[in-house]
Amino acid sequence: MAFRVTLNDTDTQFEVNPGEPLLDAAERAGLALVHDCRFGGCGTCRIKVNQGSVDYEEQPFGLTEEEAGQGYALACQARACSDLHINARLRPAGFIQPDYHEATIVQMDALCHDVTHLVLRIPTATDVAFHPGQYLNVILEDGTPRSFSMASPPRGDLYDLHIRRVPGGRFTERLYGHYQVGDTLDVELPLGEFRLQDDSLDNRLLMVAGGTGLAPIKSIIESLDELENPPEVLLYWGVRKERDLYLHDDIRSWLEQRSHLTYVPVLSDADDDWSGRRGYVHEAICEDHTDLSGFDAYLCGPPPMIFSARDAFSRLGMDGDRIYSDSFNFTHELAEAE
Structure with missing residues (x-):
């Protein structure tokens, strides 16, 4: 029945x-x-x-x-x-349906030992008004997708991606020695519900990134530059080693132009010469803030980070309905590994 x-x-x-x-x-x-x-x-x-x-x-x-x-x-x-x-939340009437496009690789740079900055040009997607925080799918030859966040707000026909190399990954491994500038890829966009909520602008924003989960967080932070009075933003970025902080210097330079932004990098496996924060990123946040009731949180990273952060933040007074998280940035990496 x-x-x-x-x-x-x-x-x-x-x-x-x-x-x-x-x-x-x-x-x-x-x-x-x-x-x-x-x-x-x-x-x-x-x-x-x-x-x-x-x-x-x-x-x-x-x-x-x-x-x-x-x-x-x-x-x-x-x-x-x-x-x-x-x-339950329903998608708004103006929801943008994803579509398929052909993309051309126009730039490939190493951001660190295992992260590549990939820039795609998608002429047919010039007018795609994706929300900062969303992602696209790269469609492999057999039709299976690999998902990557856009790392910048909409900027014409150019799309920035931060792609971590996964040993055995069917797409990420081929960025090393197979794909070249000028090659084309089939892509689908825009996808994903992870985005800045309009009513979040009335609260302090806690942005929590794990690894290449920084990409959609970066896109959201940069989109706030369009606002006359952006909200206070606290960015915590958790990685294993100092060498994994692939945009560390860039983010520190952001602070000069963005007085509303605070940045705290956290290393879970730091070497002896690291003078910054150590441990898990959600633990660092809980050490710094005993009351999170005035924050909205945006989380992007591996499943254990998302789960632990949601649990810890709720215990410190954050409304569970004010915690937004992104999943694809790790699901494609897990699925990719053989």
Whole structure:
């Protein structure tokens, strides 16, 4: 017997079959719930269950125990156990549908020992008004995608990417010795729900990046330059070694032009001569701030960082609905590795 799901504060309802993920059922009914990774890692499809109950085949990584205890669930993995009343975000009417384009490689530079700055020119995407924080897919020969964040706000037909080399990666390995400037790639864009929310501009912004998760964070920070009075931004960037801080000098130069920006690099495996912060990036934030209730957080990095940060920030007073995270920047790297 199918269960009935009602979106609170509306007359909208849809049916979900036993064992069917809520997101699949909503899409089958023509409802565009906000979502991204679809495997429970990012938390983008987070909903609030106000009445009824759900369960999971496996507990999703992108939902903390505390959040589950407060009645939150992830629509991409949750299965209804009864009729439900939920709060859920729907994609806006002006949602930009992704499309396929041909891109030309115009620049390839090594940012550090294992990160490449790849610049693509996509003439047919000049008018694509992607949101800073979104990503594109590079489509491989067999049709499978590899996802990479845009590392700069929209700038005509040029698209910046930060690509970390993954041993055995079908695309990232080929950036070394196979692809050359002038080669073409098939791409799909824009994709992803990770973006600056309009109502975040009223709060302090906590930007947390792990590794090449810096790329979408950089895009969002640079987009704030268009504002007359940008909000205060605290950027924490966590990597293993000092050599992994591939834009360290550039970011320090940002501080001269951006008085609203604070930058804290954190190394989890620092050498003896490192004089800065050590440990995990979310721990450094919790050491610096005992009350996070006035912040909105934007997180991009590996799953353990996202999970640990969400849990720790919630314990320090941050509203879980004010924590936004990006998943693709690690999912493609995990899937890529053989």
